[in-house]
Amino acid sequence: MQFNTTGQAIYLQIVDFVCEKVLLGEYQAEDKLPSVREMGMQLEVNPNTVMRAYEVLKQQQIIHDRRGIGYFISEAAKDNALNYRKQEFTNSELPAFFRVLFMLGMEPSDLVPAFENFKNKYVRA
Secondary structure, three states: OOOOOOOOOHHHHHHHHHHHHHHOOOOOOOOEOOOHHHHHHHHOOOHHHHHHHHHHHHHOOOEEEEOOOEEEEOOOHHHHHHHHHHHHHHHHHHHHHHHHHHHOOOOHHHHHHHHHHHHHHHHHO
16 A cells, blocks of 8 residues: 555545455455554554554444454445545545536536546456
8 A cells, every 4th residue: 555645644544445445345344454563564654553544444333343353344344435435535535626627617527428438447447
């Protein structure tokens, strides 16, 4: 995982990373996540940063912990991750996107062909 420099906190980038793996089906319900220490070593971040990300994921009911065993993907992880990412996208990314559309004099309908092309390439990949 590569961290971006857009100003988003690293722990939130880790949350997005886990959500993406859930939404893409790479993490399934009841899969065990790496321990806080292991994830910290894999991502080269402080374990406290990973712990903060895991706490957010727990609050969103994307993961749950089993005391003494570790962290696991929740049964409702996919729906909860989807809702979380939709809310984050709507609140954080969409306003900047709309600003650019407005500045360029574009309408959302202008993007439909490009989006359909993207979807077709992604589905085939």
